[in-house]
Amino acid sequence: MTAETTWQAPAISALDPAVAAAIRAGIDGKAKPRGSLGRIEDLSTQLGMIAHPSSAKFERAVLLVFAGDHGITEEGVSQYPSTVTAAMVATYLAGRASANAFAAAANVGIRVVDAGVAAELPAHPGLIRRKIRPGTANSARQPAMSDREVSVALTTGHDIAVAEIDAGNDILALGEMGIGNSASSALLAHRLAPAPLDDCIGMGAGQNEPGMARKRAAIHKAANRSDAQAPIDVMREFGGLEIAMMAGAVLGAASRRRPVIIDGFICSVAALAAVRLAPAARDYCIFAHRSAEKGHQAVLASLEAQPLLDLGMRLGEGTGALLAVPLVRAASRLLSDVADLEDVLAGRL
Incomplete structure (x- = not known):
């Protein structure tokens, strides 16, 4: 018998890949060219999936x-x-x-x-x-x-x-x-x-x-x-x-x-x-x-x-x-602090 039978890992929820598309769409709609922040956008997507359904900022x-x-x-x-x-x-x-x-x-x-x-x-x-x-x-x-x-x-x-x-x-x-x-x-x-x-x-x-x-x-x-x-x-x-x-x-x-x-x-x-x-x-x-x-x-x-x-x-x-x-x-703040491009164009800042 191995030790795995006597110790149990805590319950961990896998991130929902279906959420990623919506988060990525939101990042694409920010006031910047699509994909212009490279891998920071990938990191932002991961953080958004971790926080979902909250929009809390990761800071401390x-x-x-x-x-x-x-x-x-x-x-x-x-x-x-x-x-x-x-x-x-x-x-x-x-x-x-x-x-x-x-x-x-x-x-x-x-x-x-x-x-x-x-x-x-x-x-x-x-x-x-x-x-x-x-x-x-x-x-x-x-x-x-x-x-x-x-x-x-x-x-x-x-x-x-x-x-x-x-x-x-x-x-x-x-x-x-x-x-x-x-x-x-x-x-x-x-x-x-x-x-x-x-x-x-x-x-x-x-x-x-x-x-x-x-x-x-x-x-x-x-x-x-x-x-x-x-x-x-x-x-x-x-x-x-x-x-x-x-x-x-x-x-x-x-x-x-x-x-x-x-x-x-x-x-x-x-x-x-x-x-x-x-x-x-x-x-x-x-x-x-x-x-x-x-x-x-x-x-x-x-x-x-x-x-x-x-x-x-x-x-x-x-x-x-x-x-x-x-x-x-910074990747977290991309989600929370950066304006959407349509708001910039409409003057809603």
Whole structure:
């Protein structure tokens, strides 16, 4: 019996394609040449379908940065020690990380979620303390998590997203921090896309060639240990706590009919897991950017996703998602603020 029999995804309504034609017709009738705003018009259509039958504006955004450690770092998959995860959480909370700078520029709030950092973190107003365990087990040697831990992570991510929406945020952006999480994500992408394993293994936070050899060997060792294929089973075997919690957050946003902006490789893997659990969740995902991390293209292809930006970024932290927030707001305002061409011509402004 797989874990899917003990955990149920929330009810998510697929977007109605019949609504798209009416929304697109409304956009075509705006005071501009038809199609002149390119892919922003596609984004506006998606947002209109999400909001339907309401015409509410999507404006207030929050970035949720999910943090967790990974036992597979014991195999030398990263140039950095696990202690960097806790150090970066402290940096976010001090307002001094790249994500903070980008969030300030985009007028977006930040909350950091301790999903499984391998350190005790002091209380802070910007920290959501939901630690399930202090890091996953080493997936090259044993399952990264238990079935229960996967279920708790999914449920917790869902509940955090819903709480943020209830607090008045109508755009959720996702980011992550966790030394070793590109290794875990490579394994998840390999099984859930699916895609050849070597096509999913990239530089992560940075590696030299000996380091890449260690990383590839550890990831192959983990893949050879388990033939898991079902989404929850794959998350159990290969981890991370923050990835499973982000998958739950995607499901939570979709269950409340709110757009969720997906950052780079690791966040896209979390979205892939969410979509494998509840296919209708795909309709609510907005993919921010095409990461330079090797495995991202395979994940995007499996989700039939065309990101908004392509800037050669691979930092994570939600930095790409933050840069996409103004585009989402602009696309929403195209629906609500731009006059119809017939009103312009008739002088009804």
